[in-house]
Amino acid sequence: MRAVDALMECLKAEGVDVVFGLPGGANLPTYDAFYDAGIRHILVRHEAGGGHAAEGYAKATGKVGVALGTSGPGATNLVTPICDAMMDSVPVVFLTGQVRTELLGTDGFQEADTIGITMPIVKHSIMIQDPREIPRAIHEAFHIARTGRPGPVVVDIPQDLSRADIPYEPVTDVRLPGYAPTTDGNQKQIRLAAKALANARRPVLYVGGGVVSAEASTELIELAEADRLPVTCTLNGLGAFPGVHAQWLGMLGMHGTRAANYAMDEADLIVAIGARFDDRITGKLTEFAPHAKFIHIDIDPAEISKNIPAHIPIVGDAKNILPRLTAEYRALGPDAGRLEEWWRRIDGWRERHPLSFADSDGPEIKPQYAIQALYEATGGEAIVTSDVGQHQMWGAQHYHFPRPRRWINSGGLGTMGFGLPAAMGAKVGCPEETVVCISGDGSIQMNMQELATCTQNGIDIKVFILNNGYLGMVRQWQELFWDRRYSAVEKGQWPDFVKLAEAHGATGLRLSDKHTLVEDMRRAIATPGPVLVDVQVTAEENVYPMIAPGSAARDMVG
Amino acid sequence: MGEPGTKEILSLEDLEAAGNLRTGRRHILALTVENKPGVLTRITGLFARRGFNIDTLAVGPTDDPALSRITITLDGAVHPIDQVTKQLHKLINVIKIRDLEPADTLARELALFKVAADGPTRAEVMGIVDIFRAKIVDLSKRAVVIEVTGTRAKIEAFEQLVRPFGLIEMVRTGEIAVARGRSET
Numbered sequence: 001m002r003a004v005d006a007l008m009e010c011l012k013a014e015g016v017d018v019v020f021g022l023p024g025g026a027n028l029p030t031y032d033a034f035y036d037a038g039i040r041h042i043l044v045r046h047e048a049g050g051g052h053a054a055e056g057y058a059k060a061t062g063k064v065g066v067a068l069g070t071s072g073p074g075a076t077n078l079v080t081p082i083c084d085a086m087m088d089s090v091p092v093v094f095l096t097g098q099v100r101t102e103l104l105g106t107d108g109f110q111e112a113d114t115i116g117i118t119m120p121i122v123k124h125s126i127m128i129q130d131p132r133e134i135p136r137a138i139h140e141a142f143h144i145a146r147t148g149r150p151g152p153v154v155v156d157i158p159q160d161l162s163r164a165d166i167p168y169e170p171v172t173d174v175r176l177p178g179y180a181p182t183t184d185g186n187q188k189q190i191r192l193a194a195k196a197l198a199n200a201r202r203p204v205l206y207v208g209g210g211v212v213s214a215e216a217s218t219e220l221i222e223l224a225e226a227d228r229l230p231v232t233c234t235l236n237g238l239g240a241f242p243g244v245h246a247q248w249l250g251m252l253g254m255h256g257t258r259a260a261n262y263a264m265d266e267a268d269l270i271v272a273i274g275a276r277f278d279d280r281i282t283g284k285l286t287e288f289a290p291h292a293k294f295i296h297i298d299i300d301p302a303e304i305s306k307n308i309p310a311h312i313p314i315v316g317d318a319k320n321i322l323p324r325l326t327a328e329y330r331a332l333g334p335d336a337g338r339l340e341e342w343w344r345r346i347d348g349w350r351e352r353h354p355l356s357f358a359d360s361d362g363p364e365i366k367p368q369y370a371i372q373a374l375y376e377a378t379g380g381e382a383i384v385t386s387d388v389g390q391h392q393m394w395g396a397q398h399y400h401f402p403r404p405r406r407w408i409n410s411g412g413l414g415t416m417g418f419g420l421p422a423a424m425g426a427k428v429g430c431p432e433e434t435v436v437c438i439s440g441d442g443s444i445q446m447n448m449q450e451l452a453t454c455t456q457n458g459i460d461i462k463v464f465i466l467n468n469g470y471l472g473m474v475r476q477w478q479e480l481f482w483d484r485r486y487s488a489v490e491k492g493q494w495p496d497f498v499k500l501a502e503a504h505g506a507t508g509l510r511l512s513d514k515h516t517l518v519e520d521m522r523r524a525i526a527t528p529g530p531v532l533v534d535v536q537v538t539a540e541e542n543v544y545p546m547i548a549p550g551s552a553a554r555d556m557v558g
Numbered sequence: 559m560g561e562p563g564t565k566e567i568l569s570l571e572d573l574e575a576a577g578n579l580r581t582g583r584r585h586i587l588a589l590t591v592e593n594k595p596g597v598l599t600r601i602t603g604l605f606a607r608r609g610f611n612i613d614t615l616a617v618g619p620t621d622d623p624a625l626s627r628i629t630i631t632l633d634g635a636v637h638p639i640d641q642v643t644k645q646l647h648k649l650i651n652v653i654k655i656r657d658l659e660p661a662d663t664l665a666r667e668l669a670l671f672k673v674a675a676d677g678p679t680r681a682e683v684m685g686i687v688d689i690f691r692a693k694i695v696d697l698s699k700r701a702v703v704i705e706v707t708g709t710r711a712k713i714e715a716f717e718q719l720v721r722p723f724g725l726i727e728m729v730r731t732g733e734i735a736v737a738r739g740r741s742e743t
Binding site: 115116119120123124127129144176177178179192195196198199200268269293294300301302304305306309310311312 | 568569570573574575591592595596599600603604607638640641644645647648649650651652653654
């Protein structure tokens with residue numbers, strides 16, 4: 001059997017039903033095998049679009065995404081999605097073509113050292129050196145991508161090896177002597193954590209994307225409801241705890257709510273679950289949560305005590321640990337009354353500092369209102385992807401996610417151009433769902449080309465561009481911290497997004513009236529096929545509240 | 559910790575943070591890794607990326623052809639060693655890491671010294687070589703090449719003593735180490 005045909009068998013054995021990619025010289029054999037393999041292949045317009053689509057697919061479904069590119073530029077175009085998947089722990093297998101082995105190291109046509117270039121940004125990578133290694137390498141790649149802390153795995157296959165004949169036998173086991181993630185939390189540590197929690201008077205559950213990856217949302221809610229424990233989520237954790245819930249404090253961090261950030265600031269015990277104390281969460285590290293002790297639950301031991309020393313570390317899978325922590329906590333029968341004072345304090349912050357903005361008097365659309373309108377138009381029941389910038393923060397603040405895997409964005413790397421292809425991948429993975437993308441006039445232009453992919457393949461996504469004519473977040477920082485010296489942030493009103501949508505075979509709409517916005521958005525969502533909506537919003541609006549970079553949470557502004 | 563459900567008092571004040579502590583001493587890490595291309599690059603790349611400084615690094619085969627041993631020494635006053643080992647453990651090709659206890663470890667390094675030694679000074683240099691149980695491996699009219707094996711401290715002491723004679727060149731292998739006793743490192 002040709003090695004590439006064995007590759008197809010391996011993909012099918014892994015349950016792969018769709019891949020995103022773009023062919024070239026070095027992966028022609030693989031594409032020949034796709035011709036009749038019975039695996040859906042979506043031809044993207046740029047490899048980066050394919051990579052982000054695979055991420056969107058993985059984030060929406062929880063399954064491993066697959067993206068393909070050829071050697072050289074095909075692989076280098078995948079570098080951004082690979083790094084993005086690494087930062088946000090997204091399980092994606094990247095299959096790259098490589099030049100023939102006799103050309104390796106000779107600067108051959110379309111040769112790039114893909115393994116070398118991607119080494120710092122992968123969970124693992126495998127360079128194929130013998131065609132008989134291919135089946136095992138593919139299964140190892142999927143196993144590593146999906147287990148433990150998920151992440152990207154690159155498999156680089158030289159063209160001549162991929163067309164070689166190999167004896168193929170299904171691989172049923174994966175042997176990796178250096179890889180054994182700890183999933184069971186230590187019982188003594190869990191018991192200690194329960195005791196600490198039972199004695200805390202000002203506890204906060206600080207929840208990250210790890211709870212989404214672990215599919216541990218239900219278990220989290222059970223722990224929180226065991227005793228009215230307050231919950232806040234990171235940008236990537238949104239949806240792990242319901243966005244409408246009495247114990248929900250809102251997102252924390254740079255553009256989080258005051259209630260969430262002040263609660264962290266005054267907490268005596270913080271339970272971090274699948275979160276990694278990123279600088280956008282902690283602000284000034286030395287002044288972060290100064291009164292708190294930390295319980296840190298994470299499947300990646302290297303995250304524990306990386307930025308903030310943990311008092312009770314628990315390494316393992318949140319889905320395994322949280323129910324045991326809840327049981328231990330319940331068994332202690334903690335005094336519920338001890339949290340009353342804490343809730344009075346939190347309720348005070350919630351009352352005094354709700355998320356707010358000054359709405360316009362006339363038809364002008366404030367960007368925050370545009371998100372509220374989208375929330376209303378979708379009934380809160382859409383998978384929402386986003387690009388990176390102000391619109392992303394407003395999306396995180398004003399759209400309330402009821403469940404995990406409903407909010408898909410680039411959190412760690414902050415990749416502009418992520419949103420549209422991610423929506424494409426999410427829609428392919430969840431065809432029954434409404435999938436919308438919140439974008440900006442800057443971000444959308446970074447992977448706009450995939451709109452044609454959507455039209456061609458009937459991938460029905462609805463893109464809402466909050467168009468303010470600026471690189472809005474950069475402009476905001478220049479306004480606040482650089483004396484309003486607006487340098488290289490103004491884009492004006494080009495391109496014409498309606499015409500551009502039409503050129504891609506999609507429907508283009510331009511909205512500028514607040515009074516009809518909800519209705520107009522409903523109509524856009526009901527329009528068949530991909531729709532690109534240019535929402536004209538206030539040009540100079542800032543995201544608030546804000547912890548200025550290098551400041552402490554208690555000094556939030558706006 | 560007692561049995562589940564027992565209501566022992568646990569005061570939050572008594573909890574101490576673990577980890578991220580600088581040990582203040584030199585550490586020898588013995589890594590067992592898969593003998594595959596690129597593994598060393600992954601390790602050195604990780605050190606560079608995370609800003610960890612390597613003092614010495616020695617790589618070689620083991621009794622099992624599928625495995626290599628990498629011995630790394632680094633300064634625990636500068637780096638949180640537990641963060642270094644945890645990051646190394648994340649590399650799939652790294653099978654085992656041991657942070658060797660100094661008291662239970664045999665560490666050796668080999669060094670070659672090329673020392674200017676002509677006429678009257680030669681005998682003096684040879685005297686030092688004798689005392690250190692070192693070996694002269696090359697002799698020419700104006701220089702000797704000396705092989706020294708031993709602990710890092712011994713090699714550094716030797717260097718200090720021969721430097722005044724005119725140290726033309728010195729090369730060192732970096733330390734390799736095994737645990738004392740029967741157990742495998």
